[in-house]
Amino acid sequence: MIKRIQGGVTAAKGFEAASTAAGIKYQNREDMAMIYSQSPCRTAGTFTTNVVKAAPVKWDRNQVESGKDAHAVVINSGIANACTGQEGMDYCRQTAQAAGEALGISRDSVLVASTGVIGMQLPMERVCAGIRAMTPQLGHSLEKGEAASKAIMTTDTKNKEAAVEFEIGGKTVTIGGMCKGSGMIHPNMCTMLSFVTTDAAISKELLLEALREDVKDTYNMISVDGDTSTNDTVLLLANGQAGNPEIREKGEDYHTFCQALNLVNETLAKKIAGDGEGCTALFEVKIVGAESKEQAVTLAKSVITSNLTKAAIFGHDANWGRILCAMGYSGAEFDPEKVDLFFESKAGKLQIIQNGVALDYSEEEATKILSQPEVRAVADIKMGQCEATAWGCDLTFDYVKINADYRS
Amino acid sequence: MIKRIQGGVTAAKGFEAASTAAGIKYQNREDMAMIYSQSPCRTAGTFTTNVVKAAPVKWDRNQVESGKDAHAVVINSGIANACTGQEGMDYCRQTAQAAGEALGISRDSVLVASTGVIGMQLPMERVCAGIRAMTPQLGHSLEKGEAASKAIMTTDTKNKEAAVEFEIGGKTVTIGGMCKGSGMIHPNMCTMLSFVTTDAAISKELLLEALREDVKDTYNMISVDGDTSTNDTVLLLANGQAGNPEIREKGEDYHTFCQALNLVNETLAKKIAGDGEGCTALFEVKIVGAESKEQAVTLAKSVITSNLTKAAIFGHDANWGRILCAMGYSGAEFDPEKVDLFFESKAGKLQIIQNGVALDYSEEEATKILSQPEVRAVADIKMGQCEATAWGCDLTFDYVKINADYRS
Numbered sequence: 127m128i129k130r131i132q133g134g135v136t137a138a139k140g141f142e143a144a145s146t147a148a149g150i151k152y153q154n155r156e157d158m159a160m161i162y163s164q165s166p167c168r169t170a171g172t173f174t175t176n177v178v179k180a181a182p183v184k185w186d187r188n189q190v191e192s193g194k195d196a197h198a199v200v201i202n203s204g205i206a207n208a209c210t211g212q213e214g215m216d217y218c219r220q221t222a223q224a225a226g227e228a229l230g231i232s233r234d235s236v237l238v239a240s241t242g243v244i245g246m247q248l249p250m251e252r253v254c255a256g257i258r259a260m261t262p263q264l265g266h267s268l269e270k271g272e273a274a275s276k277a278i279m280t281t282d283t284k285n286k287e288a289a290v291e292f293e294i295g296g297k298t299v300t301i302g303g304m305c306k307g308s309g310m311i312h313p314n315m316c317t318m319l320s321f322v323t324t325d326a327a328i329s330k331e332l333l334l335e336a337l338r339e340d341v342k343d344t345y346n347m348i349s350v351d352g353d354t355s356t357n358d359t360v361l362l363l364a365n366g367q368a369g370n371p372e373i374r375e376k377g378e379d380y381h382t383f384c385q386a387l388n389l390v391n392e393t394l395a396k397k398i399a400g401d402g403e404g405c406t407a408l409f410e411v412k413i414v415g416a417e418s419k420e421q422a423v424t425l426a427k428s429v430i431t432s433n434l435t436k437a438a439i440f441g442h443d444a445n446w447g448r449i450l451c452a453m454g455y456s457g458a459e460f461d462p463e464k465v466d467l468f469f470e471s472k473a474g475k476l477q478i479i480q481n482g483v484a485l486d487y488s489e490e491e492a493t494k495i496l497s498q499p500e501v502r503a504v505a506d507i508k509m510g511q512c513e514a515t516a517w518g519c520d521l522t523f524d525y526v527k528i529n530a531d532y533r534s
Numbered sequence: 535m536i537k538r539i540q541g542g543v544t545a546a547k548g549f550e551a552a553s554t555a556a557g558i559k560y561q562n563r564e565d566m567a568m569i570y571s572q573s574p575c576r577t578a579g580t581f582t583t584n585v586v587k588a589a590p591v592k593w594d595r596n597q598v599e600s601g602k603d604a605h606a607v608v609i610n611s612g613i614a615n616a617c618t619g620q621e622g623m624d625y626c627r628q629t630a631q632a633a634g635e636a637l638g639i640s641r642d643s644v645l646v647a648s649t650g651v652i653g654m655q656l657p658m659e660r661v662c663a664g665i666r667a668m669t670p671q672l673g674h675s676l677e678k679g680e681a682a683s684k685a686i687m688t689t690d691t692k693n694k695e696a697a698v699e700f701e702i703g704g705k706t707v708t709i710g711g712m713c714k715g716s717g718m719i720h721p722n723m724c725t726m727l728s729f730v731t732t733d734a735a736i737s738k739e740l741l742l743e744a745l746r747e748d749v750k751d752t753y754n755m756i757s758v759d760g761d762t763s764t765n766d767t768v769l770l771l772a773n774g775q776a777g778n779p780e781i782r783e784k785g786e787d788y789h790t791f792c793q794a795l796n797l798v799n800e801t802l803a804k805k806i807a808g809d810g811e812g813c814t815a816l817f818e819v820k821i822v823g824a825e826s827k828e829q830a831v832t833l834a835k836s837v838i839t840s841n842l843t844k845a846a847i848f849g850h851d852a853n854w855g856r857i858l859c860a861m862g863y864s865g866a867e868f869d870p871e872k873v874d875l876f877f878e879s880k881a882g883k884l885q886i887i888q889n890g891v892a893l894d895y896s897e898e899e900a901t902k903i904l905s906q907p908e909v910r911a912v913a914d915i916k917m918g919q920c921e922a923t924a925w926g927c928d929l930t931f932d933y934v935k936i937n938a939d940y941r942s
Contacts, residue, residue: 178862178870209858211871211891244855245892351841353856354863433759433841434937441938447652448761450617454586455762462586463619483619484653522938523931529842530849530930 127292128386130393134287136271137302139325139367140164142264145277148256150249151204151242158256159201159274160225161321162264166195166235167363170334172341174358180208182238183359185218189237193330196363197235199321200225200257201278203306205248207240208356217248224254228261239319239359241280241306275304278319281528282306284401288393290386294370294379299326301386305394307355320345320360320394326383327366328373336384337362344391347423347516349431350402351525362387399517400500404524409439410502411449414513421458422514428456429503429516436521439501444469444492446478449503466506471498535700536794542695544679545710547733547775548572550672553685556664558657559612559650564685566664567609568633569729570672574603574643575771578742580749582766588616590646591767593626597645601738604771605643607729608633608665609686611714613656615648616764625656632662636669647727647767649688649714683712686727689936690714692809696801698794702778702787707734709794713802715763728753728768728802734791735774736781744792745770752799755831755924757839758810759933770795807925808908812932817847818910819857822921829866830922836864837911837924844929847909852877852900854886857911874914879906 136143145159171190173183200221207214222236275285289302307318345360373379400408411429416422429435432452438445446467463482473495478487544551553567579598581591608629615622630644683693697710715726753768781787808816819837824830837843840860846853854875871890881903886895
């Protein structure tokens, strides 16, 4: 029994947060956040596959892979610290050093994350002043977590949190998280960041495996514009304070933990897709009847990243030809003349094509269905039992406006 | 010595064209064209790699691969005849049959091509009436070729022709062509079509090889939105009327022919990219210093299809971070900290980054360079001697407008 609850990174026992207006780049708003655990955390991370990796990605990956426990995460918005050379790496070290001194913990237990423009150097004096300002304000309340989730926003229009509660061995375990961004890359910011905390006691190996597997179905299934960021980072911190018998093998407890983690990650991932730059709708694409999971993933992701399909969704236009076209160039094999396609939303469900050919459906009804803030296309390719779901958004005038004007 | 000349598909000896307003879908404009050769042509073709192939693509591929000579091509705009099932295939056969009867040639020597919306069936009575109307109007003049290039337009804003003249064995040989579309896929139309005619005498094997090789450097290096069409078709027809000694081996004559073909194809391909839906600029990306051609191609195509980069070009913003980011997720390996990047146009040339880090360049000067109708980014990755060039365009409000509204 997994229950959704209020809250984000401070929902789990022993986790605290703080935020501040450090003046990194934005004015008149908070732009730094800190996550702190009262006890050291086993940590799992997944990072961008981009060859061009931001300095904080290199820092965190190194820390996480070395197997060290993490105690705190320092995050800034406004500047991505990407393409910043050796100087950018030095700034990660200095940030961790400053946080270590302020919190009385080892520099090597501090992770860092940045989001914003590429190529600018961080103003280190302000970063260090921000750390000193946040440290005495750390607190476990949900409000502290919420404020942190707002401080890490860039072009996001909404802050993004999720949390769940469940039981393991008679103990209540909590997983909570916050994220920012709008895709595997956030179009402007070049960054999707997600921070998930849990008080579960779980071995480091299983923590990492749970995250690695779940990321495939959640964050890796969203896209706003197909551009994979230099900064993408998902961190999962577990401090064990729930007091549950430690999860050390892939039994029922691990399964429950994975389900709960999936609920948090899927919720956060969908919030990113639904808040894609300039978008007016969350667009979900589900492929069913696939021969393999891989085939379903390839097809779903191809549709979700098709500019033509995204523009049609913006126009509330049931332009099914573009969806078939995007499936066709995905690289996956299937028989176009067997495909059934449906559109659905709160306004109803409508079959558009059967065996690859259009039915005599009502365009008016299709437009009604596609005019909702959350719309879904379901394609059945009738080859097997596997399926996959991807999430994206529509392509709008505002997307172009935001991205043509961003830097200036 | 290859010389550019006026004209398009009727530039080469023995080629005629006609066009008419058949009322397929558009009103008050010509929407059908016919290309006819006074003598049978050896024919080479390259077609979309999309699993969902339009009926005319299947028809033409079958005809070309069977090795039959072609005598005529019938083209319509407005409806793509894609996702039309067996009925769509029957219509290709009926179109070829009607043209064969009108022209007094075999049905199997007629190729067909369509461009427009996916999923609608062709109005066959109008198509056949169009063929009968065009047949008596066939003519060799440049005006006939120009009218044909206009009849095949969809959302194109300009008709697209190119032609060159050169000598082989003391005989003047001509290659001319026309095309339509705005990318490997034309965003709305799901179609890029290109028709190239030549009076060169050349063996069928070398004709096909010349086309296959050249397509890699020309049509396959353009993109408007990354969506690969169901209808993409390039046809190359050679009727031998120049009277040159037949090109049968890969000697100097073949080399000259390939150079001339490249000039025509590159010119046509750039015209497509520069007339991408809603675009305000032709955007060229050149990668130099690559280890292999393949690496350079991968990097150039990744940048040219990046929505973020395209939106920045629309905003005349020297947002080099997005270019490095797109190179980074391309799948090609390189060292980001060795990259030099330059922007150039008629307004000048400016180095933006050196060894992966930004120089102290003038944003004002960069914006001036990027405000031209043709702009170029050159990235040197300092690994070897190979290079590649790709062509695309900016991402604009009008692109979204055209594609959100298209079908309705």
